[in-house]
Amino acid sequence: MDDEAIFDSVRRTHRIAVADTAWRSFGAGSEIISRVAQNVLRYLDSPARIVASPDVPSPVSSALERRFYPGVDDIVNTVIDMVRGKAVPVRTGHQDKPIDEEFHGPF
Numbered sequence: 333m334d335d336e337a338i339f340d341s342v343r344r345t346h347r348i349a350v351a352d353t354a355w356r357s358f359g360a361g362s363e364i365i366s367r368v369a370q371n372v373l374r375y376l377d378s379p380a381r382i383v384a385s386p387d388v389p390s391p392v393s394s395a396l397e398r399r400f401y402p403g404v405d406d407i408v409n410t411v412i413d414m415v416r417g418k419a420v421p422v423r424t425g426h427q428d429k430p431i432d433e434e435f436h437g438p439f
Contacts, residue, residue, distance in 0.1 A: 338364060339372045346377040347414055351407050356384040383410050 342348050348368050352361030365380045383402045391400050 333360075333364070333367075335367055335371070338368065342368055342372045343375050346375055347380075348376065349381045349383065349407070349411055349414060351402060352382065352384045353401055354384060355387050356382060357387050359384060378414050381410050381414055383407050 338348070348365065350361040350364050352359050354360060356362065361382045361384050365382055368376070368380055383406050385401055391397055
């Protein structure tokens with residue numbers, strides 16, 4: 333991981349948002365935010381934010397998967413919230429989570 337590139341970005345923008353499809357806890361996104369907090373916290377103008385999957389078991393149902401994994405709308409709303417304050421939810425209409433409609437789980 334290129335820590336210095338991340339730290340330079342925080343120094344320039346005074347913000348950090350990390351998008352990760354892994355669980356919120358113990359993932360790469362959490363590690364990035366931890367390193368930022370340890371090294372360049374004084375540069376942040378707003379809290380570091382992570383857009384990640386919730387800390388619960390991953391669903392196998394395609395209907396639940398659509399809501400479980402973070403997508404474009406989640407990322408956009410997080411960044412808007414960081415820049416402007418509480419954001420009105422934005423729907424981009426972008427389907428970034430292709431789900432196989434024929435798959436009905438392993439059971």
